[in-house]
Amino acid sequence: MIIRYERNGKIKHGWMVAEDQKVWVIEGDIYKIQTAKPIMTGLELPLDEISLKAPCDPSKVVCIGLNYRDHAAEMGIDLPKEPLMFLKPSSAVVGPGEPIVYPKLTENLHYEGELAIVIKKEAKKVKAADADEYILGFTCAIDVTARDLQWSDGQWTRAKGFDTFCPLGPAIAAKLDYSNLRIVTRVNGEVRQDASTEQLIFTIPQLVEAVSAVMTLRPGDVILTGTPSGVGELKVGDEISVTIEGIGTLTTHVVGEE
DSSP states (O other), X not given: OEEEEEETTEEXXXXXXXXXXXXXXXXXXTTOTTTSOOEEEEEEEEGGGOEEEOSOOOSOEEXXXXXXXXXXXXXTOOOOSXXXXXXXXXXXXXXXXXXXXXXXXXXXXXXXXXXXXXXXXXXXXXXXXXXXXXXXXXXXXXXXXXXXXXXXXXXXXXXXXXXXXXXXXXXEEOSOOOTTOEEEEEETTEEEEEEEGGGBSSOHHHHHHHHHTTSOXXXXXXXXXXXXXXXXXXOXXXXXXXXXXXXXXXXXXXXXXX
16 A cells, blocks of 8 residues: 655655554655656554555646436436546645635535545556556546536536645555445444446446546546545534445545635
8 A cells, every 4th residue: 555644744655554553765756657666665654653644646636527327317407428627726735634724715525435446557558458557556536526617607617626626545555456446434433335346327437538638647646536425514513434345434524724
């Protein structure tokens, strides 16, 4: 499991061994696997000596709307004929435990638990059959949405793009069989979403092909794959977590805007 962490004011990548509560330090760029392979230093750090950050630092987050049949039904929207894309800015990304800020501009904040794809090398016009060659791994994500602004604006940039509206983490799972992963979202410990990636309308390879046909993906960029049914409201003080089989649990909470 690849993590990104801060220690003594420096941010690095590491390999997390959760059962041992340790991190192995990685030196070098984890994305430059062709030219400068990252080095496992052998140095171990206890988890309580580091602060987890978002596991990647994307130039952009490409989101896919309405990619679960049951979610499209609960929103009262016809199934898309091709992937519906929108963007979140990199400034929306936060890591595990970093709070979601409830903006004063909205009165209806929603969660959407999602599986996120992390890109490992430049991807442009990639074919679905070759998609796995461009995927570093997968992590958990929360697509936070100002639902009232989404409906009033008619397009989704403002509703989806506030600072803190894209928590990612806790780690990147590489070489994961993504065809049938259970994804569970909880708010204050109560299960709100419980589904499997086998319910996706457009598969992971299809999404990589569709997105890279439109825009060049850079190392560390993220594709959010859509959310299942059960989306709902968040309030200040709520704790929210997304657990995905084979990855772990991303947990954060909601605070009011100062």
